[in-house]
Amino acid sequence: YYSDSQYDPIDVDGEMFMLKPMNCPHHIQIYKSEMRSYRDLPLRLMEFGTVYRYEQSGELTGLTRVRGFTVDDAHLFVTPDQLLEEFIGVVKLIQYVFKSLGMTDFRARVGMRDPASDKYIGDPAIWEVATNAIIEACDRMGLDYFKEEGEAAFYGPKLDFIFRDVLKREWQLGTVQVDYSLPARFEMEYVGADNAKHQPIMIHRAPFGSLERFIGILIEHFNGEFPLWLAPVQVAILPVSNKVEAESQALAERLKNEGFRVEIFERGQLGKKIVEARGQKIPYLLVYGPRDVENGTVSVRLRDDTELPAMPIEQFINMDRQVVDEKGMEWVPA
Incomplete structure (x- = not known):
């Protein structure tokens, strides 16, 4: 047959x-x-x-x-x-x-x-x-x-x-x-x-x-814009400069240990990093600079260019985990 x-x-x-x-x-x-x-x-x-x-x-x-x-x-x-x-x-x-x-x-x-x-x-x-x-x-x-x-x-x-x-x-x-x-x-x-x-x-x-x-x-x-739980890379870390390179690596390791898929964009100016990460349709873009390191926060930008208020790293992790656990179609909890 x-x-x-x-x-x-x-x-x-x-x-x-x-x-x-x-x-x-x-x-x-x-x-x-x-x-x-x-x-x-x-x-x-x-x-x-x-x-x-x-x-x-x-x-x-x-x-x-x-x-x-x-x-x-x-x-x-x-x-x-x-x-x-x-x-x-x-x-x-x-x-x-x-x-x-x-x-x-x-x-x-x-x-x-x-x-x-x-x-x-x-x-x-x-x-x-x-x-x-x-x-x-x-x-x-x-x-x-x-x-x-x-x-x-x-x-x-x-x-x-x-x-x-x-x-x-x-x-x-x-x-x-x-x-x-x-x-x-x-x-x-x-x-x-x-x-x-x-x-x-x-x-x-x-x-x-x-x-x-x-x-x-x-x-x-x-159209390549997968929900957070399904995205091949869930979080892009965009260091403002090489002055926070070590801290960016530490943040990436922390997020990976929490079970998230993370990539650091190290080459080029910040604007180029944002364009590249958005082009890859990564749900969360974390613009990470000296002030974030000092305050223990992250500045969160969504792939549609929406900016969320700066938040403590632990709050960002909990937000991510809630969306992933619920297998929701949104990028932030309802």
Whole structure:
């Protein structure tokens, strides 16, 4: 089912190796490495797994469409009576990820089988059971969703989260899928409470989808102006002159010890340092001079050029920590 996009096998000393296009079969092999009991379920396997697909060169776009990418891939093996609870748990995880990142403009799509297509595997009756399970879970959560035929995976229906960025472009990000087909095809089993063998149901989930795509979309969505807790560099220290070089280093170490990501801008005049730090879209710029050293304060400038009153270093640390702990979208506490 990936033959059109997978890479050709590689011969290494007479052994054939394949760059994997998906993680699912490997997790299935882990499941099948021993006989499972109903007491072992739900069994949740997760990895940040890198996969490779030979996309056409004309389809490649920055980080959003690449040939090698990493998926926050998990597969949950469940009994029928565990399916809804586990599915709802995954949906809540995806909602938490989006909410934490301030990504509130999204739609949920139930991807369904296209009856006219032959690309799907499995019994259509089982597909209907799986699709109804997804719809029931959405209804229980009060989740707004729409249905679309032809958007299912080849092995089962799925719930996709379609995010709309600041340019109003839509991207499929998080996904959760219900799969009866691969467990049947791979002859997966567990021993039930009745001491008979049963087939588990498989839930595929990836809250981010491709990490590369997610990061690319996130950069564009924020236009590089990440919230404080997410910014690669949170604080830029801008010494007024080399007279406070040692004190600037000490301040940087103190902030780093408090868990903040800090960079000192040492070269050039103060104006150049401010322009450079703003160009890097660092949330906090600390203009640090002899008076600050003497008073034990910092002069805080935000990346939008807003200036805050000079404050004691401890107050600045507490302000930073509050914003980071709350994972807020603002630069100062509300």
